[in-house]
Amino acid sequence: MMNKPRRPPGQGSPAPPQRPQAHPAAPAAGRPAVPAVSARDLTVVRGSRTVLDGLTFDVAPATVTGLLGPSGSGKSTLIRAIVGTQAKVTGTLDVLGGPAGSAPLRSRLGYVTQAPSVYADLSARQNLDYFAAVLGIPRRDRDRAVAQALDDVDLASHADDLAGNLSGGQRSRVSLAVALLGAPELLVLDEPTVGLDPVLRRDLWDLFHRLAAERGTTLLISSHVMDEADRCEHLLLVREGTLLASDSPHALRTRTGSDTIEDAFLNLVESTGSPSRERHRGGTP
Numbered sequence: 282m283m284n285k286p287r288r289p290p291g292q293g294s295p296a297p298p299q300r301p302q303a304h305p306a307a308p309a310a311g312r313p314a315v316p317a318v319s320a321r322d323l324t325v326v327r328g329s330r331t332v333l334d335g336l337t338f339d340v341a342p343a344t345v346t347g348l349l350g351p352s353g354s355g356k357s358t359l360i361r362a363i364v365g366t367q368a369k370v371t372g373t374l375d376v377l378g379g380p381a382g383s384a385p386l387r388s389r390l391g392y393v394t395q396a397p398s399v400y401a402d403l404s405a406r407q408n409l410d411y412f413a414a415v416l417g418i419p420r421r422d423r424d425r426a427v428a429q430a431l432d433d434v435d436l437a438s439h440a441d442d443l444a445g446n447l448s449g450g451q452r453s454r455v456s457l458a459v460a461l462l463g464a465p466e467l468l469v470l471d472e473p474t475v476g477l478d479p480v481l482r483r484d485l486w487d488l489f490h491r492l493a494a495e496r497g498t499t500l501l502i503s504s505h506v507m508d509e510a511d512r513c514e515h516l517l518l519v520r521e522g523t524l525l526a527s528d529s530p531h532a533l534r535t536r537t538g539s540d541t542i543e544d545a546f547l548n549l550v551e552s553t554g555s556p557s558r559e560r561h562r563g564g565t566p
């Protein structure tokens with residue numbers, strides 16, 4: 282039995298997911314699909330600023346949705362609201378059919394933060410073993426679950442390297458593997474491809490699509506890199522705390538007459554006008 286690690290990871294532990302199993306990718310016949318995430322007039326205040334302002338959107342189950350916007354546009358805040366760690370959230374925010382942040386959701390969600398949440402003084406495999414034990418995966422299933430998660434993120438060859446000796450991108454993949462351990466129904470990833478080389482980025486996007494298609498996982502993936510947009514089935518474009526668009530990449534390009542999502546983004550900014558940079562609650566218009 283492995284000893285409990287001496288100190289906690291810097292960014293807190295990934296949300297404990299449940300034991301591996303496939304999720305129904307499609308609703309039962311005749312029943313409408315319940316959105317994996319449903320937001321109505323979602324507003325978040327941080328300090329004296331309204332950093333998310335009246336967002337309304339749905340995320341369809343078993344899809345790969347990109348949350349795209351420039352740095353500071355509110356992506357992480359939205360993710361924190363969805364996983365239930367953000368204070369001062371108003372409006373309606375339902376996740377997997379229940380209110381965001383409610384206890385039963387904890388085991389159904391996987392959350393991978395920007396900063397890897399792994400123990401530097403344990404190997405990749407030991408990290409996964411530890412989190413598998415925390416999740417309650419039975420000992421007889423643990424080796425297989427850990428090997429599968431390492432394989433999913435293409436880290437089998439580094440399984441016995443200390444996490445502290447891995448590159449930043451490899452550590453991020455250990456974090457992702459931890460989130461995958463319990464086969465979460467909704468996997469929320471904050472900028473998972475930052476700093477990765479193009480081959481690894483492609484492999485990760487392939488994995489994301491496999492998870493959606495084969496395991497019925499819903500993935501919400503934030504990025505400030507617009508050229509990743511075409512890898513998503515659906516996009517949420519945010520800017521300065523507002524939702525510019527919720528649409529497929531193709532539909533966005535078509536309706537804005539743009540060749541790229543970056544141009545579509547710019548066209549939408551021009552056509553909607555720029556919201557004020559500083560919004561204060563209760564301030565004068």
Ligand SMILES: Nc1ncnc2c1ncn2[C@@H]1O[C@H](COP(=O)(O)OP(=O)(O)OP(=O)(O)O)[C@@H](O)[C@H]1O
Nearest residue numbers: 327328330332351352353354355356357358359505
């Ligand atoms: N504690 C806080 N108090 C006040 N404003 C905050 C606080 N934390 C973040 N903000 C502001 O909220 C806005 C949204 O931040 P957020 O981190 O959600 O953006 P982001 O799109 O994820 O950015 P990045 O891509 O750089 O991570 C930013 O303008 C940020 O300055």
